[in-house]
Amino acid sequence: MLKAYIEIAKNSFMTEMEYRNMTFIMLLSGVMGMWVQVFIWQAVYSTKGDISSTVGNIGLNEMITYVLLSSCIAIFADNHMSWIIFRKVLKGEVAMDLIKPINFKAGIFSQAFGAMIFMIIFKFIPILVVGILFFKPVLSTPFNFLIFIVTFINGLAIFNLMTFIIGLLSFWYTWIWQFNRLLASLIQLFSGAFIPLWFFGGQFKAAADLLPFRFIYYTPITAYLGKYNINTFVREIGLQFLWIIILYLMIKVMWSRAVDKLVINGG
Amino acid sequence: MNFIRLYLAFIPVYIKSKTEYGIYFYSDFWAFTIGHVANCTALWVFFQKFHEINGWNFYEVMLLFAFNIFTYGIAGIFFEFQMNELEGMIHEGTFDGILVKPASPFLQIICRTFGHFFLGDIVLAVVLFFISFRALHIVIDLQTGIAFVGSLLGGILIYSSFIVMTGAANFWSVRTGSVARNLLWDVKGFTDYPITIYKKFIQVILSFVLPFAFINFYPVHMFIKKGEAMPFHSMLRFGTPILGIAMFFLAYKVWNKGINRYQGTES
Numbered sequence: 001m002l003k004a005y006i007e008i009a010k011n012s013f014m015t016e017m018e019y020r021n022m023t024f025i026m027l028l029s030g031v032m033g034m035w036v037q038v039f040i041w042q043a044v045y046s047t048k049g050d051i052s053s054t055v056g057n058i059g060l061n062e063m064i065t066y067v068l069l070s071s072c073i074a075i076f077a078d079n080h081m082s083w084i085i086f087r088k089v090l091k092g093e094v095a096m097d098l099i100k101p102i103n104f105k106a107g108i109f110s111q112a113f114g115a116m117i118f119m120i121i122f123k124f125i126p127i128l129v130v131g132i133l134f135f136k137p138v139l140s141t142p143f144n145f146l147i148f149i150v151t152f153i154n155g156l157a158i159f160n161l162m163t164f165i166i167g168l169l170s171f172w173y174t175w176i177w178q179f180n181r182l183l184a185s186l187i188q189l190f191s192g193a194f195i196p197l198w199f200f201g202g203q204f205k206a207a208a209d210l211l212p213f214r215f216i217y218y219t220p221i222t223a224y225l226g227k228y229n230i231n232t233f234v235r236e237i238g239l240q241f242l243w244i245i246i247l248y249l250m251i252k253v254m255w256s257r258a259v260d261k262l263v264i265n266g267g
Numbered sequence: 268m269n270f271i272r273l274y275l276a277f278i279p280v281y282i283k284s285k286t287e288y289g290i291y292f293y294s295d296f297w298a299f300t301i302g303h304v305a306n307c308t309a310l311w312v313f314f315q316k317f318h319e320i321n322g323w324n325f326y327e328v329m330l331l332f333a334f335n336i337f338t339y340g341i342a343g344i345f346f347e348f349q350m351n352e353l354e355g356m357i358h359e360g361t362f363d364g365i366l367v368k369p370a371s372p373f374l375q376i377i378c379r380t381f382g383h384f385f386l387g388d389i390v391l392a393v394v395l396f397f398i399s400f401r402a403l404h405i406v407i408d409l410q411t412g413i414a415f416v417g418s419l420l421g422g423i424l425i426y427s428s429f430i431v432m433t434g435a436a437n438f439w440s441v442r443t444g445s446v447a448r449n450l451l452w453d454v455k456g457f458t459d460y461p462i463t464i465y466k467k468f469i470q471v472i473l474s475f476v477l478p479f480a481f482i483n484f485y486p487v488h489m490f491i492k493k494g495e496a497m498p499f500h501s502m503l504r505f506g507t508p509i510l511g512i513a514m515f516f517l518a519y520k521v522w523n524k525g526i527n528r529y530q531g532t533e534s
Binding site for chain 1: 457460
């Protein structure tokens with residue numbers, strides 16, 4: 001059974017391999033985005049020493065590390081799942097998929113997983129190498145790094161579940177790119193991908209704390225930089241699992257309704 | 268003249284055909300613009316904490332944003348989707364059909380579609396112009412009015428030239444256009460902030476190699492920071508309209524050269 005899913009992942013990886021000639025361009029584009037942010041923080045810090053925040057003083061080196069980690073997470077938090085589902089629904093392939101003896105959801109996950117392996121080899125590793133060479137990030141302690149990995153994987157799960165939900169919307173609403181944009185904008189604003197939430201107070205922070213988007217970027221990076229104590233670790237990881245369960249249940253409900261609702265346009 | 272009359276008849280027909288999609292069509296506007304709204308909000312949040320970046324306050328940076336969004340929006344309406352369509356047509360081999368019709372291929376491509384998605388961006392840009400003009404006490408009289416319109420037109424032409432040139436790149440090698448354009452838009456990201464925060468060689472690139480700085484950074488000096496020193500030369504603030512015309516002329520030359528070289532994809 002597992003073999004089928006591995007085959008699906010392999011297939012999707014091979015499809016992505018068609019774009020391997022673009023590695024250099026993808027690297028260039030990733031580095032430019034990172035670079036702009038590094039310059040912004042350098043400009044901000046040029047007139048100040050360390051900047052105070054809700055988790056203590058933050059130095060320029062830590063901010064540059066933040067940017068590097070954020071750029072790396074952005075490679076993984078890239079929207080695949082929703083497009084895969086969208087295409088299947090649009091072309092009517094979903095009807096064929098439903099009669100195959102595999103789990104539809106697991107099939108989609110394996111397909112996205114194959115694409116992710118491609119991203120790791122051709123996008124993540126090059127950016128990481130360039131980032132380490134040029135920006136000299138600060139190192140984490142082994143314990144904080146472990147927490148980083150755990151919260152990062154959880155954050156990725158949250159992101160993927162969200163895109164899966166958007167993908168499922170294509171059973172009702174054909175042009176899901178609009179929701180993808182909405183999700184991307186919410187993430188841009190509330191996840192701490194651009195500005196770490198620790199610099200803020202007030203209503204903006206309150207909103208960001210309430211929403212699940214910060215678990216994708218802010219939580220893992222803050223863990224890496226060692227800005228959490230043991231209590232906050234436990235709370236953040238607990239909340240992450242809570243959101244994973246909530247989103248998973250949403251998918252379960254939506255999926256059963258989507259199959260009932262399914263209309264194939266000619267196929 | 269005849270062409271403009273035809274084109275003005277074409278737009279209402281296009282809009283009518285799209286309104287067939289109902290809610291999908293109307294959602295295009297907010298969905299396309301929401302990314303910019305998120306960016307501006309993130310900027311606002313950023314300036315809440317840091318107040319200024321290299322001597323530029325929130326409203327001054329907002330003015331840079333507004334110039335960028337407005338000029339790119341107008342250029343996008345007329346060229347962006349059209350050039351993507353060209354790329355698809357060359358790939359599928361249907362472009363040859365354009366060549367045998369007795370009208371300029373350039374105009375035929377322009378008339379194939381209309382980038383209604385960008386209309387929301389234009390509205391947003393106008394709102395941003397209003398907010399920043401008020402906050403910065405910029406008064407529009409005859410002289411600044413001419414300067415304002417002139418630099419907007421110049422900026423539109425600069426963006427249009429970039430889009431047309433990358434579109435024409437497909438005549439030499441299929442599927443290079445959109446890749447090149449995405450890379451260009453990554454460079455464009457640098458001009459969301461005053462270019463003085465970057466290293467000298469990046470300023471040189473943004474001013475003289477890929478002159479994005481002429482779209483917002485240089486012309487805004489006619490309205491704000493009038494007395495302050497500018498990189499390179501203070502006359503550059505007047506350069507946008509001239510550069511725009513020169514670049515568009517060049518872009519059209521490149522397009523014609525490309526068409527003459529075009530061999531078809533034999534598909």
